[in-house]
Amino acid sequence: MEITINQKASYKEQLQDIIVDISWSKISSKYFGKSVSWIHNKLSEIDGNGGKGGFTEEEAQQFKGALYDLSERIRKTADNFKA
Template sequence: MKKLRFDEKYAYLEHEDGTIGRLVIARSPRLARATKEELENYRFMVDGIHWPAVDEDIPFDAFDNEETEAVVDLGAIPEYVSMSYLAQRFFGRSRSWLHNKLKGNFANGKPIAFTPQEMADLKKALEILSSEIKDVATQLPC
């Protein structure tokens, strides 16, 4: 029988063979907002776990593939570039859309990931911003 336990940051799934997978709780906004009691109120399904109080389903394989906390790491860029501006200008989307893509958060029980085209668009967006900043910097009087 599978077992599930939690700490402040992770949910740990112990499989019948003794292997343990982990999931960053923050990757699921619904689980991240859940109380301890709501987290501990779950049931195993055929292919995953269901939390009725927060209406969240997470597949078992999401625990086994948890390698990093951030799917896309932009380093310090979010500290000095508005993610709202980046999302709106280059994708026509909201800041939360971009945040969820960068973090690989879950929606409908599946991780949200950039498509190959979106990843290419993100790369191009950062190159454009870099070029624009460089152009302004070179025009400043010394």
């Protein structure tokens, strides 16, 4: 009998490919109106007091939308870039 443990990858694991290339301060400010420490706590899955935390379902959807918006802005910029 095989036992499978279903563990969700951490936020930072899910963002591994882009985490050092993004200004989290700008994402936090532009899309949430919050400080950089707020988003770092969310990404580290801690609350402001050091306990367990993370994104609410609504914040997770907003964060996903922010990433889609940023990717679209990058794509449009690349499409319009001329040497």
